[in-house]
Amino acid sequence: MTRQIKIFDTTLRDGEQSPGCSMNVQEKIDVALRLERLGVDIIEAGFPASSPGDLESVKTIAGLIRNSTVAALCRTLEKDIDAGKEALVNAVSPRIHLFIATSPVHMEYKLKMTPEQVLEQTIASVKYARKFCEDVEFSAEDAFRSDPDFVCKVFGEAIAAGATTVNFPDTVGYALPPEFAERIRYIREHTPGIEKARLSVHCHNDLGLAVANSLAALGAGAEQLECTINGIGERAGNASLEELVMALRVRKDFWAINTNIDTTQIYATSRLVCQVTGVKVQPNKAIVGENAFAHEAGVHQHGVMANRETYEIMTPESIGIPQNRMVLGKHSGRHAFEERLKELGISLNEEQQSSVFAQFKLLADKKKVVSDRDIEALVMGVSASIPETWSLDHWLINSVAGLSSTATIRLRHKDGSLYEKAAVGNGPLDAAFKAVDMITGKEVGLELYELGAITGGKSAQGETMVKITKDGRRWNGRGVSTDIVESSVKAYVAAVNALEWETSAWGKITIQ
Numbered sequence: 001m002t003r004q005i006k007i008f009d010t011t012l013r014d015g016e017q018s019p020g021c022s023m024n025v026q027e028k029i030d031v032a033l034r035l036e037r038l039g040v041d042i043i044e045a046g047f048p049a050s051s052p053g054d055l056e057s058v059k060t061i062a063g064l065i066r067n068s069t070v071a072a073l074c075r076t077l078e079k080d081i082d083a084g085k086e087a088l089v090n091a092v093s094p095r096i097h098l099f100i101a102t103s104p105v106h107m108e109y110k111l112k113m114t115p116e117q118v119l120e121q122t123i124a125s126v127k128y129a130r131k132f133c134e135d136v137e138f139s140a141e142d143a144f145r146s147d148p149d150f151v152c153k154v155f156g157e158a159i160a161a162g163a164t165t166v167n168f169p170d171t172v173g174y175a176l177p178p179e180f181a182e183r184i185r186y187i188r189e190h191t192p193g194i195e196k197a198r199l200s201v202h203c204h205n206d207l208g209l210a211v212a213n214s215l216a217a218l219g220a221g222a223e224q225l226e227c228t229i230n231g232i233g234e235r236a237g238n239a240s241l242e243e244l245v246m247a248l249r250v251r252k253d254f255w256a257i258n259t260n261i262d263t264t265q266i267y268a269t270s271r272l273v274c275q276v277t278g279v280k281v282q283p284n285k286a287i288v289g290e291n292a293f294a295h296e297a298g299v300h301q302h303g304v305m306a307n308r309e310t311y312e313i314m315t316p317e318s319i320g321i322p323q324n325r326m327v328l329g330k331h332s333g334r335h336a337f338e339e340r341l342k343e344l345g346i347s348l349n350e351e352q353q354s355s356v357f358a359q360f361k362l363l364a365d366k367k368k369v370v371s372d373r374d375i376e377a378l379v380m381g382v383s384a385s386i387p388e389t390w391s392l393d394h395w396l397i398n399s400v401a402g403l404s405s406t407a408t409i410r411l412r413h414k415d416g417s418l419y420e421k422a423a424v425g426n427g428p429l430d431a432a433f434k435a436v437d438m439i440t441g442k443e444v445g446l447e448l449y450e451l452g453a454i455t456g457g458k459s460a461q462g463e464t465m466v467k468i469t470k471d472g473r474r475w476n477g478r479g480v481s482t483d484i485v486e487s488s489v490k491a492y493v494a495a496v497n498a499l500e501w502e503t504s505a506w507g508k509i510t511i512q
Contacts, residue, residue, distance in 0.1 A: 002256045006224040007241065008200065009035050010044040011273060012061075013073055014238055015228040020279055020448065020467065022474050024502050025057045026386060027276040032061045034272050035229075036068045038265040040241075042095060042224075044071040048087035049080040055087050063090035069135065071095040076125035085132045095135040098125050098163075102151055103142035115150060122154055123161045130162035139167035139202065144175045148186050156192035165198040165224060166191070170213055173206025173236065177216035184220035200224035203239045205231060210239035215247060218257065229273045230281050230288065242266045242287040242319070250314050267320035268345050271376065278448065278465040278476045287319060320345055332364070344372060346379055363461070366482050373454045374461055377480040389414050389500040390440060390493050397485055399428045407431035409489065411439050432489050440496050444468040451484060464491040468499065475499045 012028050012035075015021060023031065028045070035043050043065060048055040062070040070091045074080035076098050088094035100111070100118055107113050113121070122138065129136045138158040140151050155166045168187060170180060184201065188194055201217040201224070203210040214225050231240035245261045270288040274280050283290045293316045337357055341348065348356060359378050364370050394410035405428045410420040421438040425431030429449075437443060448467035453460040462484040466477045477495025481487040 002258055003223075004258050004260075005218065005222075006041040006198065006200075007039075007245070007259050007261055008042040008044065008071070008202075008224055008226040009040040009228060009241060010202075010226055010238065011035070011228040011232065011241075013044040013046050014234060015232040015273075016046075016277075017234055018232045018237065018279075021232050021277040022476075023276050024386070024475065024498055025053070025060065026501075027476075028057050029061060029064065031229075031269075031272060031276060032065060034265070034269050036065050037262070038269050039260045039262045040068050041260055042069040042071050044073060044097060044226075046087075047073045048083040049074060049077075055083055058087035059090065062088050062094065066092050069093040069095050071097045071137065073097045073099065074125075074129070076100040076121045078125075078128055081125065081129050081132070084129075088133065093135070094133050095137055095165075096129045096133045097137045097139065097167075098122075098129060099139035099141050099167075100125075101141040102146040102154055104147070105145070106142050119154055119157060123157050126158050126161035126163050134164070136163050137165040137167055137200070138163040139169055139200075141169060142171040143168045144170040144180065144183060145172070148183060149190070152187060152191045155187065155194070155197075159191070159193040159197045163197055165200050166194075167200040167202055167224075167226065168217075168222075169202035169226075170204060170210075171202075173204035173210060175203070175209070175213050176207075177209060177212045180213045181216040181220040184217045184222055188221050198223045200226060202226035204234065205236040205238060208236070210237070211243045211247070214239045214244055218248075218255070230270055230279075230285070232273070232277065232279065240286070242270060246287050246314060246319070249318070263318055264320045265345070275478060276476065278450070278467055278478070280452075293321065332370075340372070340375060341379075344375065346376075348379065352379075363482070371454070377454050377461060377463060386494070386498050386501050387414070389497050390436075392486070392490055392493055393418060394420075395432065395486065395489055397428045397432065405431045407435050409435035409439065411436065411493065428485060429488050432485065433492050436489065436492055436496065440500075442470070442496055442499060444470045444496070444499065446492075447474060449488070451488065454480065462487040464488045466491045466495050468492070468495045470499060475502065 012031060016023055032043055045058040045061040046054045048058050058072050072084035072087045074084040074096055084096045100122060101107060102118060107118055126136055126138055140154055143151050158166055199222050201214055201222045203213040225244055227239040227241040227244055229241055231237040245259055245263060248255050248257050249263060267288055281289055334357055337360060356378050360370060390411045390413060393412040396408040399405040404424050406422060406424050408422045409432055410418055412418055419439045421435045423431050423434035423438060425434050447469045450465040452463050454463050461480050461482050464479045464487040468475050475495045475498040477491040479487040479490025479494060
């Protein structure tokens with residue numbers, strides 16, 4: 001008999017906690033809407049009690065999402081639950097997600113609580129949360145390294161107090177698949193009232209086994225999988241949503257398990273998370289890596305041309321990558337361009353579409369062939385959700401070996417005014433970034449600078465990712481151009497725009 005399981009995505013909470021993966025409010029909204037389109041059952045939008053900004057972003061997301069449950073993470077404290085209640089006030093389907101550690105090392109050294117105190121706090125917090133929310137999930141942090149009988153007891157009391165889902169995490173990625181499956185069976189067999197709640201698992205990837213452990217848990221009866229897009233998350237990350245879902249789909253003959261995920265949205269969702277976090281997936285990443293559907297060896301190419309099933313166990317179309325691609329260049333018309341946008345699953349309003357097409361024609365004059373990745377890059381720039389306080393109008397770089405570099409930068413303010421400054425630096429980009437700082441009046445630190453080619457070939461567009469810091473906070477910026485200096489300056493200006501928007505228009509969020 002086919003089983004239906006729930007997919008719980010924590011990209012916006014656990015994923016965002018990953019070093020370098022912070023997102024601003026608008027970027028979180030964009031990701032949340034994409035997760036809803038993907039068909040995720042539960043979107044964990046954040047940890048409201050952690051900061052006013054997180055509370056505001058969860059509240060905004062909860063008011064926008066209509067087809068998925070929105071969860072807010074809370075410690076087993078009344079003040080956290082109150083923050084969760086406030087954040088979820090406008091949610092169509094709210095969930096409060098409570099957690100407390102149950103392992104000896106966590107209870108003794110982190111919580112400084114006895115097992116009895118942990119049990120009492122669990123019961124009290126679930127009862128308190130149920131006053132405001134019918135859907136309450138309880139997680140036993142570091143459950144795998146906890147005493148199994150104690151976890152069963154805590155789960156049983158949480159269910160009796162009103163928890164509708166109990167979650168068994170491998171918080172530090174310590175488990176091996178056979179023993180994790182055995183532990184899940186034990187929990188199912190020894191937890192009082194387990195039939196009244198859904199059993200979930202949340203696996204980390206410290207030993208590279210998060211997906212394997214999650215699948216093992218499914219085989220032992222788990223009914224909900226907690227995961228993230230691209231597997232991002234604390235330390236080595238979480239179980240990867242795309243790998244879990246495609247493992248269930250490709251091997252449906254073995255699992256006989258269904259999810260509500262629209263797999264054709266996987267690639268677009270993965271790309272969006274890469275763009276907003278500035279963190280790319282490795283080329284050989286399963287499902288969404290650049291090489292996942294690439295064949296270079298002659299034997300492989302011959303086999304695929306004869307029959308794709310020789311070396312492909314899934315099709316690119318199944319995750320949202322179109323198989324048949326028209327070659328787009330400077331002679332292509334708007335109709336062909338719009339058809340390609342549809343094939344790529346890209347939806348733009350008329351103004352955005354006109355802007356992207358104009359940039360496409362300019363790029364086509366510089367390149368013989370404009371690839372799908374080129375188009376995606378253009379779209380990301382035009383559909384960026386952060387308003388442009390500043391835009392690059394003109395730049396001039398002088399750089400000679402053995403001498404300091406100079407840069408003259410002219411930026412256009414959103415009011416139409418032009419501002420120009422010149423600066424000297426240790427290199428062309430150092431000088432350019434200093435000139436931007438002088439114009440905008442922002443003294444920021446550069447934490448990350450990453451340059452890559454969107455496609456191969458000498459005419460490839462350069463894609464630059466930067467991350468700037470100020471007062472302990474971080475903002476991402478992205479720039480694309482066939483000139484790497486221009487793409488770098490654009491990325492830096494985009495990051496400054498994100499800083500300007502978030503610090504001056506906090507809470508004034510507009511949805512495109």
